[in-house]
Every structure is written in structure tokens, then in C-alpha cells.
Amino acid sequence: MLEPPSRARAFELDPDLTPLVAARWSVRAFDSTRAVGASDVGALVDAARTAPSAHNLQPWRLWIAERDTEQFDLILASLAEYNAVWASRAALLVVGVARDAAADGTPCPWADYDLGQATALLTVEATARGLGVCQMAGRDESALASVVSCAPGERVAIVSAVGYPGDERDLDPAATAIHRGGRVRRTRDEVATVALSAGS
Numbered sequence: 456m457l458e459p460p461s462r463a464r465a466f467e468l469d470p471d472l473t474p475l476v477a478a479r480w481s482v483r484a485f486d487s488t489r490a491v492g493a494s495d496v497g498a499l500v501d502a503a504r505t506a507p508s509a510h511n512l513q514p515w516r517l518w519i520a521e522r523d524t525e526q527f528d529l530i531l532a533s534l535a536e537y538n539a540v541w542a543s544r545a546a547l548l549v550v551g552v553a554r555d556a557a558a559d560g561t562p563c564p565w566a567d568y569d570l571g572q573a574t575a576l577l578t579v580e581a582t583a584r585g586l587g588v589c590q591m592a593g594r595d596e597s598a599l600a601s602v603v604s605c606a607p608g609e610r611v612a613i614v615s616a617v618g619y620p621g622d623e624r625d626l627d628p629a630a631t632a633i634h635r636g637g638r639v640r641r642t643r644d645e646v647a648t649v650a651l652s653a654g655s
């Protein structure tokens with residue numbers, strides 16, 4: 456499983472939280488000497504496939520490129536500079552494409568939500584395999600759409616960098632700041648309203 460980050464969390468969690476959930480963080484410092492094996496790539500895709508989706512339409516697809524391929528370089532070139540500086544060391548770049556309608560024309564208004572859940576499950580599976588994932592909104596969407604050949608009604612919704620964690624001291628200063636920023640969370644009371652029954 457992915458090792459927890461070297462720096463302490465700035466927020467408390469239930470001590471019995473599933474370790475797999477508690478251990479995840481957005482890895483940006485990757486070990487560029489380690490590839491992700493084909494069977495692990497397949498397992499990540501399978502984890503995404505298990506995701507629930509509205510009416511089971513599964514209105515998304517993934518486009519995965521390994522480092523040292525032309526496709527990886529094209530995806531990397533479409534990332535915002537503040538992402539490209541560290542994502543170049545990732546083993547994989549995964550483009551998540553959402554579909555606004557199913558093949559039979561059924562609208563998929565939940566496509567982004569469904570793709571988000573698929574990406575979350577891919578991330579959990581990656582964590583279990585000792586891999587880090589960082590999802591990225593910072594990218595040039597139209598450049599990516601042509602790289603992954605988006606059909607009409609398809610949109611690039613997210614790009615994820617995946618790989619084995621490396622040395623955080625290799626991170627460039629801007630990425631380090633974002634990295635550290637992730638260690639805070641809103642409180643339970645801020646994010647959830649809970650109505651408990653009298654017996655609880």
C-alpha cells in the first residue's frame with residue numbers, strides 16, 4: 456500500500472478509518488525509474504469499471520499513455536506548466552473523457568459525476584498497489600480533445616498522473632506549495648449535517 460506522506464496531516468481522522476482511504480494523498484513527486492506493469496494498468500482500469508453510474512450507462516472512457524511514448528508527450532504538452540513540471544516524471548498519464556450522451560442518444564447528465572467515481576476507485580486501487588495518483592484540472596482541454604480523439608459529445612474532464620512515489624525533495628518549489636496545501640480539510644461539521652435518531 457502507498458506509504459502515508461512524510462509530513463504530518465494537519466487534520467484528525469477517525470483512528471479506525473480504513474487504512475487505504477486514510478493513506479491516500481495526491482502524489483506529485485514520482486520515481487521516474489519505475490514503470491507500472493501492464494497487469495497493474497489493467498487492474499486500475501478494472502477498478503474504474505466497477506464504479507456505479509446513473510442507469511449503468513458508464514458514460515466515460517480512459518485514455519492511458521505510458522512515459523516514453525509519443526502519446527504521453529502530447530498529453531504532457533497540453534498540461535498547465537505548473538503541472539507539467541512534475542507530471543513529466545509520472546509513469547502514466549490517464550485522460551478521463553466524459554460522454555454527454557450514450558450511443559443510443561440517451562442523455563448522460565451525470566457523466567462528470569460518474570467519471571469522478573470511476574477515477575476515485577482507480578485511485579483507491581492504485582493506493583492499494585503502492586502507486587500515487589494526482590488528478591489535474593490544469594490543462595488545455597481543446598489540445599487534449601484532439602490527442603484523445605474526442606467524438607462529438609465527448610469532453611476531456613480530468614487528467615491523472617500515476618506512478619510510484621519518489622523523492623519529494625525533487626519537486627519544484629511551486630509544486631511543493633500545492634503539495635503541502637493539501638494537508639488541510641474542512642471540519643466534519645462544515646461538510647456534513649447529521650440528523651441522528653434518539654437511540655444513537
Ligand SMILES: Cc1cc2nc3c(=O)[nH]c(=O)nc-3n(C[C@H](O)[C@H](O)[C@H](O)COP(=O)(O)O)c2cc1C
Nearest residue numbers: 479480481482538589590591592593633636637638
Ligand atoms: C478535480 C481535481 C482537480 C485537481 N487539479 C489539480 C491540478 O491541476 N494540479 C495539482 O497539483 N493538483 C490538483 N488536484 C489535487 C488537489 O490539489 C488535492 O486533491 C487537494 O489539494 C487535496 O490534497 P490531497 O489529495 O493530497 O489530500 C486536483 C484534484 C481534483 C479532485
